[in-house]
Amino acid sequence: MAALSPARAQDNFQTTVRNAILVDVGTQSVLFEKAADELQAPASLGKLMTMAVIFEEIRQGRLQPEQEVVISEDAWRRGGAPSRTSSMYAAVNSRVKVQDLMRGAIIQSGNDAAIALAEAVSGTEANFLPVMATRARAIGLTRSVFRNATGLPDPEQRTTAREIALLADHIIRTYPEQYALYAEREFTWGGIRQQNRNPLLGTYAGADGLKTGYIEEAGFNLAGSAVQNGQRLIVVVMGARSLQERSNEARKLLDWGFRSFELRDLFQEQERIGEVAVFGGAQGSVPVTAGKLVRLLLPRGQSDRVSAQIVYRGPVRAPVRQGAEVGYLRVMRGSQVALQVPVFAAADVEAGTLTQRAMQGAWELGTGWIRGVARP
Structure with missing residues (x-):
């Protein structure tokens, strides 16, 4: 640890x-x-x-x-x-x-x-x-x-x-x-x-x-x-x-x-938990997984809202290989950081064409690199 x-x-x-x-x-x-x-x-x-x-x-x-x-x-x-x-x-x-x-x-x-x-x-x-x-x-x-x-x-x-x-x-x-x-x-x-x-x-x-x-x-x-x-x-x-x-x-x-305390399962071992943007790839994003069961220990009866975000320095440049670490999952309990675990590419993304790279570059100028996660 x-x-x-x-x-x-x-x-x-x-x-x-x-x-x-x-x-x-x-x-x-x-x-x-x-x-x-x-x-x-x-x-x-x-x-x-x-x-x-x-x-x-x-x-x-x-x-x-x-x-x-x-x-x-x-x-x-x-x-x-x-x-x-x-x-x-x-x-x-x-x-x-x-x-x-x-x-x-x-x-x-x-x-x-x-x-x-x-x-x-x-x-x-x-x-x-x-x-x-x-x-x-x-x-x-x-x-x-x-x-x-x-x-x-x-x-x-x-x-x-x-x-x-x-x-x-x-x-x-x-x-x-x-x-x-x-x-x-x-x-x-x-x-x-x-x-x-x-x-x-x-x-x-x-x-x-x-x-x-x-x-x-x-x-x-x-x-x-x-x-x-x-x-x-x-x-x-x-x-x-x-x-x-x-x-x-x-x-x-x-x-x-x-x-x-009680344990809550947030994401399963190979569950795809979101996507990160890819620059210069045949696809504009790649799905990510934590690669392991993600669990959070919570006080019994607690009422704080639990939320999660994928945080990464990006966009990630193509090519991207499956299993490559591309950022981390930040889990919040209320306003406090409760857990941080690395996330990994769940698929390969090959390099895209020149036109694809140009279009993705223009789009990313207006985006950040913190992506919300639908659960927990």
Whole structure:
């Protein structure tokens, strides 16, 4: 999700946590936000960025799930049993498969597992940081700074609720097989059985991820996701004062999101939604489609009028090939922009004759390049 549509219907809802955001994944709509752009310490939510790198390394074939990694003394000392922090409790100098380290980092929030994975990619955790930074920018995290692979305290390590939601969305969409690990309830390593720390799993309908975090500076953080009736929401709460507040506020946000909004289908996947003008073509216009189901999330019982326009820089010059992006569909809810999606040519338009081009040029002198759409 390159951007998130702004919140519209949160006036009657409040949360006690310092920072929060609630996002509908299907429409990329922000349903609620509170100080969502304030920079805060991520705590173990920082491991989401570590895992996004690891998942991409696996997808690119540079890291294999069955590959064994030696647990270095550094990973053991700073993230294992001697650290007295969240740990997988992998023994120093032992060999652990990448797939087990992933479970250790995700389910048990093991700092030893996170450091070992960073070392598997880059040799050292320090060398892993530029890889994290590059990947974060590619995903669209423009403000987040990650100074370690674990989320342990660092004065420079900062993120926002909005960017954590963006990161969570990226993981869910891009790595569905690996994302399934976030739903696993427990993991045993070295004879030590540990439960997943996400309080939503098994207790909230449809919850299947993602991660919790705590350090004194950050408070209690959580990034979670749940699916109900085909709708997926992502919730991020940061700065809660207790485990109970973190859990309660995340649940409250999800409950509110699922019950307060309804999805409306505007255009079907290949439906022709209008036309854009073509200059120099055998035809003076070309039909366009969004190429996917266009849906809008609306507050239940809302009365704002929904309208749509095709916006493009034109006229589009011939020849035009089917599938070429030619503009975007702008959907308005009342006076507010609710949704923008690209539109694509639904047919080929070949170059026209000289006479056709001359006539079209004269006609376009008196027209604009915003076309109304008959629906919604």
